[in-house]
């Protein structure tokens with residue numbers, strides 16, 4: 723079975739570059755402003771319109787403080803773009819629990835499902851997953867906050883990753899794995915049966931996530947996942 727994948731783009735120019743080889747999820751973020759840096763709502767709106775349902779779309783709302791008011795405003799604003807999934811980063815923070823509690827009603831009312839992004843270089847297990855399901859998240863993605871450090875497969879053991887996928891699925895949510903993944907990680911990650919594997923750095927020139935996305939590398943990824 724082909725493993726589904728998400729590719730992050732940073733602009734309309736990149737969307738146009740790959741619009742004839744779209745991934746399962748076209749993810750929009752601004753890598754220059756953080757792990758989950760946000761693109762402008764106008765540009766996300768235009769890309770969603772251009773893609774016109776040819777694949778699923780997702781957008782991040784930025785590397786924000788764990789402040790429910792700030793996150794709530796960002797979610798409402800990005801929701802206007804009509805992107806399929808909204809993604810928020812849950813950073814290790816003493817205010818995280820209160821923030822999640824305060825976001826609960828909004829998560830259940832937004833027109834789009836919201837994906838929580840957890841950072842494998844900030845936590846060591848999947849213990850937050852049941853709380854996220856109770857809050858109304860539609861999915862959980864593991865990523866890395868630091869993009870100059872280790873990649874996901876170096877941070878968490880296979881058992882820990884397996885447990886994350888299992889717990890997320892058992893809670894009825896989508897599961898995603900990302901974090902400076904290289905094509906060579908696919909062999910180890912595929913058997914875990916996450917719903918999506920996510921890539922940015924590996925698709926870019928010099929494997930630098932802020933550099934230009936290279937369509938040849940996207941094609942190599944597609945072939946590797948289909949093999």
Ligand SMILES: O=C[C@H](O)COP(=O)(O)O
Pocket residue numbers: 728730749865866869900901902903920921922923924931
């Ligand atoms: O959502 C997935 C990320 O954009 C992955 O980015 P990365 O491969 O540079 O860590």
